[in-house]
Amino acid sequence: MSIHNIRLEVMQLLEKDVDSFMDKFLVPVEKIWQPTDFLPNAQSDTFFDEIKELQEISKDLPSDFWVTLIGDAVTEEALPTYESWLLNMDGVVDEEGRYLENGWAKWIRHWTGEENRHGDVLNKFLYLSGRVNMREVEISTQHLINDGFDIGTSHDPYRNFVYTSFQELATYISHNNVSKIAKDYGAKKLSRMCKIIAGDEMRHHLAYSEFVRRIFEVDPSEMMLAVQYMFKLKIVMPAHFLREAGQQKGNLFEPYSDAAQRIGVYTAQDYVDIMKKLIQIWDIENISGLTDEAEKARDYIMKFPGRMERISSRIVIPEESYDFKWLIPATSK
Secondary structure, three states: OOHHHHHHHHHHHHHOOHHHHHHHHOOOOOOOOOHHHHOOOOOOOOHHHHHHHHHHHHOOOOHHHHHHHHHHHHHHHOHHHHHHHHOOOEOOEOOOOOEOOOHHHHHHHHHHHHHHHHHHHHHHHHHHHOOEOHHHHHHHHHHHHHHOOOOOOOOOHHHHHHHHHHHHHHHHHHHHHHHHHHHHOOOHHHHHHHHHHHHHHHHHHHHHHHHHHHHHHHOHHHHHHHHHHHHHHOOOOHHHHOOOOOOOOOOOHHHHHHHHHHHOOOOHHHHHHHHHHHHHHOOHHHOOOOOHHHHHHHHHHHHHHHHHHHHHOOOOOOOOOOOOOOEOOHHHO
16 A cells, blocks of 8 residues: 555544544634734723723834734734645545545634634734834735745645644744743733733644644554654744745745844744654654664654754854834834
8 A cells, every 4th residue: 555545544544533633622613712802992982092002012012022923923824825735635635636525624624713813813913003014014924925835744644743733832932932021021911812822822732743643653654754854854934935025035034033032932942842842742762663764763853853952052143133124113103
């Protein structure tokens, strides 16, 4: 049997449990928070006072904070890209590329529905803050969707689930650290908003890492090779192709990444720590029944975070910030 057909069989096996995955890792629409819960109420007599308070607090937040918050918002709003590559996985489309109306398709749509709220609430907050050139942000968002990006998974669900396990944990870390910084500056409502977004991301991380764990139980060697492939390829960040108006694809990724590292929202060490965490969650060290090739892959995986840590320790972050078109200085107001 071909590797492709084995993957289809495994996806069909796991699909039987999709409803239980949804019950465990997703929240019904009527019960989950919505963006309006965290924003000034336009029907309230205090609406304009709430906006004024939001803008006053926003003046105190530093530029690097705004860059990372905007980057988080833009990458969350590039959701059509992420949904499209998940909907093209083996097990969601058949061997001839025809879309299957099955449990996996249902999972992806419901996951997308939860994720869609993140970009909505962040976008509205940025608009109300008075600190952001929203037209420039909107241009960056449209470019990011237009440009797309290749995460290196092709149609392989094993690789896709490694990617999503990593990326959901990375977004949890980013939103959670933004929440902590906002709280330190007295922006309590923003802090609570980012904290609850982080909670969504953690649930999603737990789901995708559970999918990988289940695959390890039934197809350990191929799953090990998929983990090695994605680690070796390096996980491409959704922000990788960020750009400004009139600039080339990807021109903003480095200054955005520098800002995130300067303020401690997401660092090279976080990247390494996520790898270590996934190795621990999947108990990579103790997986049994591996082929010789998969044993070699395991050895590579176990050593890889150490290699990345040595590289990350040599990274020098510039002290001076890039002049982002996204930002309106607080002093100009």
